[in-house]
Amino acid sequence: MQNRRDFLKNAGALALGGLALPHLSQAAELVGLSAPKPIGIQLFTLFRPMNEDPKGTLEKVAAVGYKEIESAFSTRGGYYGYKPKEFKALVEDLGMTWRAHHAGGAPFRRPSPPPGAAPAGASTPGPAAPAGAPAAGANAPAGTNQQRPMNMPPMLNLRDNYQQLVDEAAEAGLSYLVCASTPVATLDEINNSIEVFQKTGEAAKKAGIGFAYHNHATEFDPVESAGGKTPYELILSQTDKDLVKMELDLAWATKAGKDPVELFKQQQGRFPLWHVKDIRQDLKTITEVGTGVVDFKRIFAAADIAGMKYFFVEQDMAPQPIENITTSYQNLRKVVV
Structure with missing residues (x-):
């Protein structure tokens, strides 16, 4: 299983339980409950199903009971092949709300080829897949060396296209534009990212939307060229807290040995978005919400301290997407009543 950041690096650059919920909600309102x-x-x-059949996949997502959507990269280009207002209409027609969109911060440098590999410019199976896309051959049967060329649409990133991305997010009526991932391995990369975040945050504020940064575990690793400080602490301390918010990924923070509640206390109100993600005891395997080690009940009890407004279940490229998101939904419903 590869997460979004792995893709960025490698690329170089219904459920029956949900059907009763409307009735339960109406009954709760009748007796005065929220x-x-x-x-x-x-x-x-749902990376692959969303690229294969966006509308059909969203119908299944809505049937499970999900009400809020955060979008990501699509091999169809644009927003799963739609323009901003078109995708907004599709989501709303299914009774959901499109709240946020993920975009890359800056392209990752292409990793150096191993000794003996074909030199740069040599014949390859096809163009490198951009941010969030599976590498060529990702769909090949296990045990084969089959490689599939992928004709990828142009990838926008915040470093080069922040104003266009902000404008499109505003056109869609989103609440937040989010940086999905960005290079932070050196002090120069961190500083460049901070500059991009500040500019994007300023543009987003002018457009009437928020901007946030989504972490992986690596942001909590000390960087030698930064004097041993971590990218996360530098981003928090050197960006305007009113312009640059955080979308805390609960599983990656847990993997890094960080307590989400303590992070909330250190920067109160700066975490309006969460990725509700679980991870197994090995701290390597992402799993369905409620089947790993993340203490969601305790974390949700600190929602006011965090300033949380929206939260999104994520299981990076779930192996059995609809089954997996159904389990996560049903388990999470027990926490966020």
């Missing part, structure tokens, strides 16, 4: 909190989903969880 409706359940809307549960969102990051569509990277």
